[in-house]
Amino acid sequence: MFPYTALAHPNIAFVKYWGNRDNGLRLPANGSISMNLEGLVTRTTVRFDASLPAERVNINGKIAGNAAHQRVVSLVDEVRLMARINHFAWVESENNFPSGAGIASSAAAFAALALAAAKAARLDLDEAALSRLARHGSGSACRSIPGGFVEWAAGTGDTDSYAVSIASPEYWNLVDCIVVISTDPKPTGSSEGHALAGTSPLQSARVDDAPRRLDICRNAILNRDFAAFAEIVEEDSSLMHAVMMTSHPPLYYWQPATLAVMQAVRAARAKGMPVCYTIDAGSNVHAICTGASVGETAKLLGSITGVREVRLSNVGGPARLVENPTTNPYEI
Numbered sequence: 001m002f003p004y005t006a007l008a009h010p011n012i013a014f015v016k017y018w019g020n021r022d023n024g025l026r027l028p029a030n031g032s033i034s035m036n037l038e039g040l041v042t043r044t045t046v047r048f049d050a051s052l053p054a055e056r057v058n059i060n061g062k063i064a065g066n067a068a069h070q071r072v073v074s075l076v077d078e079v080r081l082m083a084r085i086n087h088f089a090w091v092e093s094e095n096n097f098p099s100g101a102g103i104a105s106s107a108a109a110f111a112a113l114a115l116a117a118a119k120a121a122r123l124d125l126d127e128a129a130l131s132r133l134a135r136h137g138s139g140s141a142c143r144s145i146p147g148g149f150v151e152w153a154a155g156t157g158d159t160d161s162y163a164v165s166i167a168s169p170e171y172w173n174l175v176d177c178i179v180v181i182s183t184d185p186k187p188t189g190s191s192e193g194h195a196l197a198g199t200s201p202l203q204s205a206r207v208d209d210a211p212r213r214l215d216i217c218r219n220a221i222l223n224r225d226f227a228a229f230a231e232i233v234e235e236d237s238s239l240m241h242a243v244m245m246t247s248h249p250p251l252y253y254w255q256p257a258t259l260a261v262m263q264a265v266r267a268a269r270a271k272g273m274p275v276c277y278t279i280d281a282g283s284n285v286h287a288i289c290t291g292a293s294v295g296e297t298a299k300l301l302g303s304i305t306g307v308r309e310v311r312l313s314n315v316g317g318p319a320r321l322v323e324n325p326t327t328n329p330y331e332i
């Protein structure tokens with residue numbers, strides 16, 4: 001069968017997904033809002049091939065390790081079941097950013113895989129169905145299917161838990177300044193962390209309050225209101241980290257430089273610079289600023305002790321097929 005190649009961007013959440021109602025189906029405890037990151041891309045090619053003796057999964061030019069292989073095969077199995085085919089798949093995936101850079105890659109990886117695998121199996125899935133499929137691979141991946149600013153509704157079950165675009169990439173010129181503090185593998189991965197969220201006495205308060213944060217964040221984006229946006233994004237990040245730190249066992253992701261960046265960002269905002277921060281399950285900080293202030297912001301962040309690198313990304317588009325796939329999937 002013909003190979004298909006898809007591109008997808010990772011995303012950064014402003015109202016975060018942390019904890020599942022159902023870990024298997026990745027039904028989130030609360031809805032979330034994010035923007036796609038244009039500067040970072042995963043490119044994945046899938047071909048179902050009757051002559052293959054086994055599944056073949058390559059990531060960044062190497063044979064995938066066992067855990068990654070199994071996670072890819074689970075999603076490919078779902079596609080095979082829907083398409084009623086039984087050939088093994090050949091999957092090649094590559095990021096244009098170093099995998100050890102501490103930038104979450106599973107969102108882009110599973111969004112690109114869902115689109116390429118569905119196409120390669122000749123399934124005709126709409127955006128919602130693709131978003132649901134990507135969600136089964138990695139929750140945040142469902143937000144990398146639509147473009148621009150995206151909201152993932154918690155939904156009532158598997159069928160209505162998917163992401164939609166709430167504003168196009170051009171709607172608001174925001175930039176994510178990704179402040180790389182550590183490139184070490186994180187001590188506890190997201191999937192393991194989600195499973196611990198419910199052990200924090202703070203998780204129920206965080207989840208109950210999520211509709212309020214989602215409303216404020218969505219309106220701030222739609223009104224391009226940076227002051228309101230900054231306040232809710234930082235509050236949401238702190239709420240998630242409070243849950244992490246009070247889980248059993250507790251999860252501490254911050255390094256001293258993480259806090260130094262948080263303080264510098266808050267001080268800069270107090271002086272009138274449009275910048276705020278959010279932190280995922282790691283020590284790196286995503287400083288979000290307006291396009292007009294990116295030069296000044298990047299300069300400030302780069303000068304902080306402990307910061308290894310600052311990578312800039314504009315708002316990205318949706319997951320999409322590459323029209324003329326080359327035979328070499330490594331040429332991004």
Ligand code: DP6
Nearest residue numbers: 013016017138139140190191280281
């Ligand atoms: C902190 O989507 O990576 O980045 O569903 O287990 O793959 P899995 O988890 P994942 O969790 C993302 C957690 C987060 C917050 C967010 O992106 O909303």
